[in-house]
Amino acid sequence: MACEKYDKLTLLSYVTGDLSVEKRLEVESHVTRCASCSGVIKEAEEERAAFLEAFPVIDAVPARNRRLLRFTPVRTLLAVAAGLVLAVGAGSLLVDRSGDGYRTKGGVALNLFVQDGSGEPVVRGEPVFSPGERIQFTYSCGGERYFILASVDDMGRISVYYPAEGDRSMPLEPGRDLPLPNSILLDEYIGNELYIAVFSARPLRVARVVDKIERAFRERTDLRATVLKIDDAKIRSILLKKREYQR
Amino acid sequence: MSQSEIDRLYRTYGFIIYGRCIRLLGCRDEARDATQVVFMKLLRAYETIQDKERVVPWIFRTAQNHCFNLLRDRKKFVYGVEPDELVDQRNDGDGFTKKDLIEQVMKRFNRAVREAVYYSYVEEFDQREIQKLTGQSPATIRRNLKRFREALPVALKRLGMDGV
Incomplete structure (x- = not known):
């Protein structure tokens, strides 16, 4: 207990901002005169800072029980007459852990893992990463087996990861949860980066896809609101956030 | 619940959850796992808690209940050994810790005693705070703590808690 007037639970509720306005003002007034209570509050705030530094994000799965999971887009794909129009959403915190996991319409999927210290791929509940980390994608596809993976960041800079060379979509082996060749080393850029996967039934020109991404970004500079439509291609995306500090 | 609200709740309450879990479990990985479980429960319950001062x-x-269940299920419980005997067996300097004590308490006493012991010895709450959390009257709390002290005099002395 901090002092006769306020107990630790009340002081913690003050730190969390859960007290009524009136009570908060009372506690604030009291704390200026009570070393014991101010000590409790200071300790709690230090504890919170240390905790968030150690664990800035929460995992979607227990540390000892990781398994293959998928990010679930916030908004679902909408099929329209001219093809699929993607409503892009940020990667969600809580992922679908039922059975085989999340399946998008049309049978294509893109999944993201980060390699932990031992090189083992793990899923992070929220796609927040740091420069220098390695990410690995897996995919699922059937008929739409030609593939381009590009990214666009907050500044509108576009990078093409697949195909590594050549000017057209690379062919993929149809299947589920197959790894793309090579992991991607995240560069020093701090900010948001939208990874866009374009699955098509026939090869597309990389330059055309890049041009489409560039136009879509110029129209809506908020990455999360980027709308991309390319013929009858199926498009999946993951918004990745890069921050300086990571657990 | 939106992503930003989840983030806010994690930044606001995560350290409190983790603080309870690490005190009871003593292992960082286990505490982190337990924190996640309790946080998920909080996400489900948050909107139902009308008075936010009750969060x-x-x-x-909730963290205490979850960790108590984990401790109860731990396989390293030594059957047939009285807690005070266990204290004597650990004379090699490895130390019988407060965590070990709590673990033994989990297996030998009922919930009311466990709660009184945890909040009194681990969280160092006074009777008023324990009553706020458990609903036990001050007389009940004193009785439960007395039961605990009488059962583990050696353990308490080793931990320097016999004067409490």
């Missing part, structure tokens, strides 16, 4: 006590009780 912190809710966290204390």
Whole structure:
């Protein structure tokens, strides 16, 4: 207990901002005169800072029980007459852990893992990463087996990861949860980066896809609101956030 | 619940959840896992807690219950050995810790005693705070703590808690 007037639970509720306005003002007034209570509050705030530094994000799965999971887009794909129009959403915190996991319409999927210290791929509940980390994608596809993976960041800079060379979509082996060749080393850029996967039934020109991404970004500079439509291609995306500090 | 609200709740309450779990479990990985479980429960319950001043006590009780269950299920419980005997067996300097004590308490006493012991010896709450969390009257709390002290005099002395 901090002092006769306020107990630790009340002081913690003050730190969390859960007290009524009136009570908060009372506690604030009291704390200026009570070393014991101010000590409790200071300790709690230090504890919170240390905790968030150690664990800035929460995992979607227990540390000892990781398994293959998928990010679930916030908004679902909408099929329209001219093809699929993607409503892009940020990667969600809580992922679908039922059975085989999340399946998008049309049978294509893109999944993201980060390699932990031992090189083992793990899923992070929220796609927040740091420069220098390695990410690995897996995919699922059937008929739409030609593939381009590009990214666009907050500044509108576009990078093409697949195909590594050549000017057209690379062919993929149809299947589920197959790894793309090579992991991607995240560069020093701090900010948001939208990874866009374009699955098509026939090869597309990389330059055309890049041009489409560039136009879509110029129209809506908020990455999360980027709308991309390319013929009858199926498009999946993951918004990745890069921050300086990571657990 | 939106992503930003989840983030806010994690930044606001995560350290309180983790603080309870690490005190009871003593292992960082286990505490982190337990924190996640309790946080998920908080996400489900948060909107139902009308008076937000009750959130912190809710966290204390829920984290404690979850960790108690984990401790109860731990396989390293030594059957047939009285807690005080266990203290004597650990004379090699490895130390019988407060965590070990709590673990033994989990297996030998009922919930009311466990709660009184945990909040008194681990969280160092006074009777008023324990009553707020558990609903036990001060007389009941004193009785439960007495039961505990009488059962583990050697352990308490080793931990320097016999004067409490």
